[in-house]
Structures are given as C-alpha cells and as structure tokens.
Amino acid sequence: DAMVIQNPRYQVTQFGKPVTLSCSQTLNHNVMYWYQQKSSQAPKLLFHYYDKDFNNEADTPDNFQSRRPNTSFCFLDIRSPGLGDAAMYLCATSPLAGVGDEQFFGPGTRLTVL
Amino acid sequence: AQSVTQLDSHVSVSEGTPVLLRCNYSSSYSPSLFWYVQHPNKGLQLLLKYTSAATLVKGINGFEAEFKKSETSFHLTKPSAHMSDAAEYFCVVSTYNTDKLIFGTGTRLQVFP
Numbered sequence: 001d002a003m004v005i006q007n008p009r010y011q012v013t014q015f016g017k018p019v020t021l022s023c024s025q026t027l028n029h030n031v032m033y034w035y036q037q038k039s040s041q042a043p044k045l046l047f048h049y050y051d052k053d054f055n056n057e058a059d060t061p062d063n064f065q066s067r068r069p070n071t072s073f074c075f076l077d078i079r080s081p082g083l084g085d086a087a088m089y090l091c092a093t094s095p096l097a098g099v100g101d102e103q104f105f106g107p108g109t110r111l112t113v114l
Numbered sequence: 115a116q117s118v119t120q121l122d123s124h125v126s127v128s129e130g131t132p133v134l135l136r137c138n139y140s141s142s143y144s145p146s147l148f149w150y151v152q153h154p155n156k157g158l159q160l161l162l163k164y165t166s167a168a169t170l171v172k173g174i175n176g177f178e179a180e181f182k183k184s185e186t187s188f189h190l191t192k193p194s195a196h197m198s199d200a201a202e203y204f205c206v207v208s209t210y211n212t213d214k215l216i217f218g219t220g221t222r223l224q225v226f227p
Contacts (some may be wrong), residue, residue, distance in 0.1 A: 004157075031213060038170040042204060042217035043158070050213065090157055100146035100165070104214060107156040 006104035012070070012112045013081050014023050021109045022075040023091030023104040033072040033103060034066060038087045049074060078111075086113045116141045118207045120218035128226050133192040135221045137205035140186060147188045148215070149150040149179055158204065164188065175199070200225045 005024045013019040023032065030051050035043035047056045049068045063085070066076040078085055088110050092103040121136040139145055162173025169181040172185045181192045188205060189202040205218040 006157075033210070040220075040222075042220055045214060048213060055213070080209075088155075092158075094213070100149055100212065102146075102160055102163055106158070108159040110155060 004091055004093055004104055006089075006106040006109050008109060009107060012109050012114065013078075014114050015083065016080050019081055019111065021078075021089050021091075023044060023074045023076070023106055023113070024072050025091075025093045025104075025106075026072070027093055027095070028071060029093035029095045029104070029106060030071070031096070033092040033094070034074070034076050035069050035090040035092065036085075036087045036091055037108075043090055046076070081111070081113045083113050086111055098100070116145065116207050116212075118201075118205050118216055118218040120205050120221050121220065122124075122221050124222045124224070126224040126226065127195045128154060129197055130194050133190070133195045133199065134222065135190040135203050135205075135223065137188045137190065137218060138186050139188060139205070139207045141183075141207055141209055143209040143211065145179060146208045147179075148208070149173065149177070149190050150204045150206060152202045152204065154201075161190070161203075193227045195225045197227065198222060198223050 007022045033048040035048045037043040046060045067075045088108045091106040117140045119138045148163045150160040164181045
C-alpha cells in the first residue's frame with residue numbers, strides 16, 4: 001500500500017544533542033510537510049516543500065531545519081533540542097500545491113528530550 | 115482569511131448513541147473542508163472531505179458530515195457510537211489558493227460502555 005512512513009516512531013535525545021527525524025513516502029507526492037504537535041493541541045506547521053522549493057513558516061525557530069534530497073524522503077533536523085521541543089512530529093504529503101486538497105499523514109515520531 | 119472553530123473541546127457519549135461534533139468555518143473563498151481523526155500516539159487519518167460536490171459527505175467508519183453554507187457549518191455525525199471511536203477529532207479548512215491546512219483546536223470524544 002502507498003503510504004507515508006516515519007522513523008523512528010519514538011526518539012529520545014538529550015538536551016542540546018542534535019537529532020534527525022526521517023520521513024519517506026511511496027505516494028510520489030510533490031508536496032511534503034512537517035508539523036509539530038504538542039499534547040492536546042492541533043498540529044502546527046513548521047515548513048513544507050513543494051518539490052525542492054522550501055517554504056518556512058515565519059514563526060518556526062531557527063533551531064529547526066529540513067532537507068529533502070529527493071521526492072521520496074524528507075528530514076527534520078533539530079540542531080539543539082530544548083525541553084520545549086518535546087512533542088509529536090508529523091510528516092504529511094499532498095499530490096499538488098494550491099488546490100486545497102487533503103494531506104496524507106504518517107504515524108508520527110514522538111520526541112522526548114531529557 | 116480562513117479559520118475553523120470547533121465548538122466543543124470534549125464530547126462524551128454512551129456506546130450505541132448518536133455522535134455530534136460541531137464545526138463552524140470562515141473562508142473568503144469556496145472552502146475545502148475535512149474531518150481528521152487521531153487516536154493516541156498515532157498520526158491523523160482522513161475521515162471525510164467536502165470539495166464543492168455533494169453537501170452531504172459520507173466518510174469511513176459510518177461518519178458523515180453536512181456542508182451548510184448558510185450556517186457556515188460542517189458538523190460531523192454518526193448514528194451509533196462505538197468504543198473504538200474514542201479519539202481526538204480535528205475539523206480542517208483549506209482553499210484552492212493555498213498549500214496549507216487550517217486546523218480547529220480539536221474535540222476529544224469519549225465513549226462510555
């Protein structure tokens with residue numbers, strides 16, 4: 001089945017130690033998104049790629065970076081995680097941009113910062 | 115500008131009784147509207163979507179929603195709740211000229227035996 005895959009599902013890191021979260025998709029979608037979701041809150045968009053075109057949200061901290069080496073993969077790098085970065089990180093994809101269409105979500109990576 | 119208001123943060127029902135989760139939207143353009151469900155420690159799953167076709171939309175697991183333009187509402191209903199329906203539900207709006215989804219604050223559905 002075509003899908004969005006996130007690895008790992010659970011990640012534990014130490015305060016200040018860089019961490020990378022991974023997302024891959026077999027849907028061949030052009031657009032990929034990264035969201036941060038804290039407990040009992042709605043997902044918050046961090047950034048998205050339309051193909052290789054990177055779009056950062058204005059309030060996304062500089063501590064968060066992303067890479068998309070090819071259509072299938074996208075990475076979220078947190079350079080110096082703080083305790084406030086503990087959250088669920090969701091990757092999503094969409095076939096087209098600018099058409100108001102649905103997004104397809106992966107299962108998420110739950111990040112714990114010690 | 116677009117926005118979504120979910121009118122209830124928590125809804126509790128007994129198994130076998132109807133479910134109603136309320137959502138109002140605001141949009142300058144013809145909206146696309148979605149309901150997503152999220153079970154604990156899982157990603158978001160699309161329940162149903164409205165994209166300017168039929169105003170009564172049927173989704174998975176027996177859920178449906180009706181788009182009412184005059185009331186700017188898109189309420190989610192199910193005739194008979196099941197224990198497995200207990201989850202967080204998000205009402206979401208988007209339009210043709212944006213790459214982004216606008217999420218409501220979510221409604222937590224509890225189902226009691």
